[in-house]
Amino acid sequence: MKLSKALLGAVLIGITAQTTACTKGGEPAPKGEKVTKGSEKKTPDYCPGCGMG
Amino acid sequence: MPAVPTAPAILSAIACNLDDQILTAALPLLAAGRVEAVEWSFDTLFNGQSLPNWFAELLTAYGEQSRLVGHGVYFSLLSGRWTPEQAQWLEQLRLLAGRFRFDHITEHFGSFTGQNFHTGAPLPVPYTATTLRLGQDRLLRVADACQCPVGLENLAFAYSLAEVQRHGEFLEELVAPVNGFLILDLHNLYCQLHNFNLSSDSLLALYPLHRVREIHLSGGSWEDSQVEQGRQIRRDTHDESVPDEVFELLERTLPQCPQLKYVVLEQLGTGLRTEASQHQFRQDFQRMAAIVEAGRGRVSGHQPNAFQPPASLPAGSVAYDEALHAQQRQLAQILETAASYEEAQQRLRASSLAHTSWQLEQWAPYMLETAISIAQKWKQ
Numbered sequence: 057m058k059l060s061k062a063l064l065g066a067v068l069i070g071i072t073a074q075t076t077a078c079t080k081g082g083e084p085a086p087k088g089e090k091v092t093k094g095s096e097k098k099t100p101d102y103c104p105g106c107g108m109g
Numbered sequence: 110m111p112a113v114p115t116a117p118a119i120l121s122a123i124a125c126n127l128d129d130q131i132l133t134a135a136l137p138l139l140a141a142g143r144v145e146a147v148e149w150s151f152d153t154l155f156n157g158q159s160l161p162n163w164f165a166e167l168l169t170a171y172g173e174q175s176r177l178v179g180h181g182v183y184f185s186l187l188s189g190r191w192t193p194e195q196a197q198w199l200e201q202l203r204l205l206a207g208r209f210r211f212d213h214i215t216e217h218f219g220s221f222t223g224q225n226f227h228t229g230a231p232l233p234v235p236y237t238a239t240t241l242r243l244g245q246d247r248l249l250r251v252a253d254a255c256q257c258p259v260g261l262e263n264l265a266f267a268y269s270l271a272e273v274q275r276h277g278e279f280l281e282e283l284v285a286p287v288n289g290f291l292i293l294d295l296h297n298l299y300c301q302l303h304n305f306n307l308s309s310d311s312l313l314a315l316y317p318l319h320r321v322r323e324i325h326l327s328g329g330s331w332e333d334s335q336v337e338q339g340r341q342i343r344r345d346t347h348d349e350s351v352p353d354e355v356f357e358l359l360e361r362t363l364p365q366c367p368q369l370k371y372v373v374l375e376q377l378g379t380g381l382r383t384e385a386s387q388h389q390f391r392q393d394f395q396r397m398a399a400i401v402e403a404g405r406g407r408v409s410g411h412q413p414n415a416f417q418p419p420a421s422l423p424a425g426s427v428a429y430d431e432a433l434h435a436q437q438r439q440l441a442q443i444l445e446t447a448a449s450y451e452e453a454q455q456r457l458r459a460s461s462l463a464h465t466s467w468q469l470e471q472w473a474p475y476m477l478e479t480a481i482s483i484a485q486k487w488k489q
Contacts, residue, residue, distance in 0.1 A: 057174060058142040063166055068136065070163035071129045 119363075119405055120176060121398040122146035122373040124325075126153060127164050130378035134387035138394055146176035146212075148373045152183045155201050172210035178323070178371060179205070179255070180292075181216040186247050186261070187234045188220040189434030191427040195247075203254040212370075213258040213416070214251060215292050215323065218280060219266075220437055230487040232444075232480060233264060233272060234437075235466035236279045239430050244283040246428035249418070252287050258416035260290040260322060265297035265345040266480070268472040270305045277316035290322035290368065290416045295358045296329055296345055303343040304476065309358060313365070321366040322416060326351050326359060326397055327375040332482070334475040336450050342479050348380035350389045356396060363404040368414050372401050436462050444484035450474065453481055 123135055125147040138144050149168060154160060171177040184198050202214070219231030234240045252259045261280055267273045280291055293316065302309055328349035334340040351374070363369065374394050381387050439460050447453035454477065457469050464470070 057145050057171065057176060059139055059167075059170060063163075063170055064136075064140050066163040067132065067139070067167055070161055071132050071136070074129050074161070 118408070119369050119401050120145035120371050121394070121401045122148055122176075122178070122371050123394065124148045124150070124180070124373055124375040125167070126150050126378075127160070128378035130381040130387075131376070134376075134381045134390040135394075138391055143394070143398060146178065146371055146373075147171045148178045148180050148371070148375075150182055151179045151202070151205055152181045152198060155183070155198065168209050175210065175212050177209060177211055178373075179209075179211045179214045180262075181214065181251075183221070184216050184247075184251070185221040185231070186216055186218065187240050187244055189243070189430045189432070189437055191429040196427075199250055199254045202251070206255040206257070211255060211257050213260060213290070213322065214255040215260040215262060216248075216251065217262050218264045218276075218283075230483045231264065231266075232440075232484070233267060234433070235468070236272075236275055237466045239433055241279070241282055243428045243430060243433075245286045246423055248284065248287045248289060249423045250427065252289075252418035253422040257418075258290060258322070259287055259418065260284065260292055260416070262292035262294055262325065263297050263316075265294065265300040266476070266483070267301060267305070268476050268480070269468065270307075270473070271468070271471060273301050273305050273307070273312070274315055281317040281320060284320065287418045288414075288416055289320075289418070290414075291317065291320045292323040292325055293318075293321045293362065293366070294325035294327070294345075295355050295362065296325065296327045296351070299352070299355050299358060300329065300343040300345050303341075305473075309361065313362060318362070318365045319367060319414075322368050323371040323373060324359065324362065324366070324369060325373050325375055326355055326393070328352060328355075328380070332479070334478060336474045336478050340475055342475060344479070344483075347375055347377040350376075350386075351393045351397070356400065359397065359400050360404070363400065364407040367408055368416075369408065372397060436460075436465075436467065440467075441484065444481050445488045447481055450478045450481065453477060 121144070123138070123144055125131065125135060126149060135144065147168070168177055181202070184195060217231050218233070220234050221231050248259055248261070261284055263276060263280060267276065284290065298309070298312060301307065302312060327345065327347045328351050329344050330346045330349055331341045332344055334342055359372070374390075374397055376390055381390055440462060443453055443456045443460065447456065457463065462469055
């Protein structure tokens with residue numbers, strides 16, 4: 057399904073802002089430990105649903 | 110005036126949640142117009158997290174084309190007790206259904222293990238008149254809240270072969286009064302094929318494929334059993350790419366599902382943190398979409414079923430069963446706290462579940478071991 061360029065642009069900005077906000081608000085990493093972009097954010101745990109997760 | 114394009118009979122979709130890893134992986138597909146529908150796990154935001162405008166606009170765009178479906182996770186359809194959380198879940202669904210145009214709403218089979226049955230992981234319940242009554246009553250209430258078709262997904266987990274063999278039939282009995290449908294999760298099916306040494310033809314023959322409106326594809330992982338040396342358990346962890354065997358299952362199953370409307374690729378954001386995994390996600394989607402495209406003309410003729418729920422929905426109090434609740438609490442506590450398989454086995458044999466419809470005497474040891482692992486993984 058075709059999406060408008062405006063909507064796609066908003067999604068891109070939204071993803072970027074969300075990742076940046078999480079990075080800024082995250083706990084400082086221990087010295088020398090590399091933080092993967094976005095990995096410090098708590099992801100909603102919608103995975104258990106199927107029962108073998 | 111330009112002609113409005115007609116929607117294909119079967120739509121290739123992604124599970125699209127407010128997760129920057131999933132959205133980053135999916136963005137090139139969205140930009141290319143390849144994603145024909147989206148599935149949103151709407152209740153992951155019931156914990157107070159707000160919905161950004163841009164994400165709401167994305168959902169609205171798909172909803173306006175009748176290409177948005179909702180997939181609940183935390184309702185806990187088959188818990189014995191009816192809780193305030195379930196009532197609140199229905200109210201929030203009612204509000205969301207007024208805001209977004211869902212083409213249908215789905216939930217999972219089972220009952221959650223957590224203290225209030227809305228955290229943890231869903232596990233099976235006995236196939237009895239009691240659980241059937243609870244499930245049928247609550248599905249009608251879900252339909253009343255969302256005012257659209259409702260469906261249930263097959264569970265990956267089972268304690269025994271007998272349970273696997275009756276699952277499809279029991280799902281059909283659950284959804285029949287609400288004229289509901291099934292999500293056939295092919296990776297869940299793949300887990301059962303492997304974990305119980307079954308052939309796909311024999312297992313598919315036990316499912317009401319005429320009621321399948323949605324198919325799920327995902328990946329998973331292997332875990333070594335400690336109680337049965339050499340055995341590996343297939344788990345539906347949603348964190349890896351889709352195995353070849355699951356794509357083959359899609360090719361074989363699709364022509365047998367005359368009411369099929371959505372084929373959805375699901376992957377958890379935690380499995381999409383690298384560029385390589387995001388690239389693989391898009392490859393999996395393209396492969397899935399090609400199978401869907403090729404299969405559109407191969408679905409046999411059928412009488413369309415829109416799966417509209419009945420006009421009359423249940424009046425009066427919600428069904429519940431305190432005895433089932435007590436058993437579920439006992440089981441959840443054993444699974445969440447047992448230090449070993451042997452301890453869990455011993456406590457279960459001494460519990461009120463022994464020699465009842467739970468049939469725990471038939472449970473495969475490696476599946477009880479897996480239940481312990483799942484319950485302790487998702488314990489909060």
